[in-house]
Amino acid sequence: MIRLTAVTRTFHMGDQAIHALNNIDLHIASGEYVSIMGPSGSGKSTLLNIIGLLDRPDSGSYELDNRLITDLSETEQARIRREKIGFVFQSFHLIPRLTAAENIELPLILSGIAPEQRQVRVHAALQAFELTQRANHRPAELSGGQRQRVAIARATVMRPGVILADEPTGNLDHQIGAEVMSLLENLHRSGTTLIVVTHDRELGARAHRQIGMRDGNIFADRSDDAA
Amino acid sequence: MTLPDTLQTSFKTVLSYRIRSLLIVLAMALGVASVIVLTALSDGARNYVINQFSSIGTNLLVVLPGRAETAGSFLGSVLGQTPRDLTLKDAQLLGRLPQVKRYAPLNIGAAELSAANRLREVTVLGSNANLIPIRHMKLAQGNFLPHGTERSAQIVLGAKIANEFFPRSQAIGQRVRLGDNRFLVSGVLAPQGESMGFNTDEIVIIPIDYAQTMFNTTSLFRILVEAKNHSEIESAKQAILAALKQSHDGEDDTTVITQDAVLATFDRILHALTLAVGGIAAISLIVAGILVMNVMLVAVNQRTAEIGLLKAIGATSVDIRRLFFAEAIWLSLAGAFLGFLLGELGSGLIRFAYPQLPAWAPAWASIAGIGVALATGILASLFPASRAARLDAVNALGKR
Incomplete structure (x- = not known):
């Protein structure tokens, strides 16, 4: 469950203030499939970063799974990112010197999980995304689709409740x-909350709930009853 | 993130940037190696000098006429003369002191040596039988003034002189002429080469009585005294000064130099030199440390996106700081270790090339070299590591 209340985020470019998020209220229930659409500069990425705890709102509050996040320490927030949130990026963000398996293993290492257990979970993730053959290849030796599969495997290997995808198909x-x-x-079908940021209408339309943003405001919020 | 994982992950990173890591390790290693090699050289020189000093005798005291202080203004101090000379009687007096094991009076002069149709000028030492053991000289053949023959006209030839005059025949038993006197060759010194600027291979030794007659003097150049043991050197010095003062009508007109004091002075000077040289070499370690800082700063810049990603998948600032810190520690450790090996190899080569120079790096220098390398590496990585830790995740992810 995600609940944003009166969230504001302002950036300063020189002497100009840019209101990336302008008093946003948003509630996303667990297990929803949401797309956030809008032109570039509409604040959709900032919204995703705040939901993903990469950025902090200037004002307003953020609750995740009934827990107020806004006041937590940096270390606590990192722990929540590790355990509850998985990121998928447009440019994959794989570490080039690590193999596919090692990239997937990273969140497990950061969580301090024992090496034997890591091996089991990495192996399972490789199998789930049909990457077993590519386990020891570096990102440079993988195709774009394979790279994004590695990135998704990495995002899900900690079994987070929320997957945040920023233009996952952009490249x-x-x-x-x-x-x-x-x-x-x-992943969504197996119960994970899926939030996709995109400016591709066709892609956005696949989500069961579509949020439209413009100039830091939510101007449309439609749900398909078919969900 | 657990400590073993941090160490392992950073170690893999170091390995994957092979050339960068190699160069920085090399810089570090050269710094450590130069500390070790240079201190080995200078400590080797120190030991060389000390060995040379020890080789002229043990528990040695040298009595010389005149006072070391020039506070008095008697005319003789300018001319190198003193009102009272040291005499054989003085020497015999010293021989009766309880702290003294043995003594050797010494006169030095030059005379013409001739034998077997050859002629040359030689340095002549006049002394007694004790000179040979006190000065740690070795006889290759024969002896000098064995008991009961103290008054006979014997001569000991230096190795080179014996060889020059009697290249084919046995020198011992030959008669030689020194000045106006004839001597019987009783011994030949073993070749020892130069020690303390004095070549014992080109001297001859004759009994002190003959030397004094030959040089027409009753005074002694020096009296060499060997104390009974190391702990009695200082009391022997006091006893000698007191005895000579008494015999010289209460005049304090002799000087006693202990070998220990001279040795200690040289030891101090050369130890200071070692420290200075080590310090200069340590500058290269600081330079290597700054290099580590530069490389780590470049690494933080290069890996901005990676740092952002690590934060996005749940790394804390502490995790990131530790990762970069551990990376610098690996580089410094490898550099220090390799430098130690290089340094030991270098000083080994010096010992091989100059066997008389005991070029061993002192333990403190090796430890300090490695310590400074690790410390500068670690200090230099603190700033880049905290810079990495402070990076803003959103901005970092935006970079590629």
């Missing part, structure tokens, strides 16, 4: 992008 061609989306949607 992929149409067919591969569709495959990646169906992988993410499979």
